[in-house]
Amino acid sequence: MNRPSALFRWSVLVALMILADQGTKWLAGRFLFQRAVTAGPVGLVLTMNKGVAFGLFGGWQWVVPVNAVLGIGVCVAAIIALHRGDRGLAHGFFLVFAGFAGNFIDRVVAGQVTDFLWVRGWSVFNVADCLVTAGAILCGLALLFPNKWGFHA
Secondary structure (H helix, E strand, C coil): CCHHHHHHHHHHHHHHHHHHHHHHHHHHHHHCCCCEEEECCEEEEEEEECCCHHHCCCCCCCHHHHHHHHHHHHHHHHHHHHHHCEHHHHHHHHHHHHHHHHHHHHHHHHCCEEEEEEECCCCEECHHHHHHHHHHHHHHHHHHCHHHHCCEC
């Protein structure tokens, strides 16, 4: 596999994932303002989160720069993993980076993150949070089971 073309493809995919995240947040802000749509144990509920995961560290000024450094680190790790041929790990890191970037944009532009997906007994989250979670799971699988999930080139 040509690594520069793989990096280009992932750059496009990451950009599309960020656009999907930002687009769904825009739609949520437009159509869920002062109303919720629920169907049993799931629903769409607009909330604003000033913190990081589950609202932790809300209002702390250091959250944005720390997130920026972590996001850059994850992106560098993804590129290194892709270059080494550890595609499973690279794919997971790229998903995590797309999620970081989507929520980082919210923090920089609005000072808070838009959350709107609700599951009873859980928290309210967004597409970026789903990307981070899926990426972390894929990274874990790639590290624990490299022969099956590592996708070595």
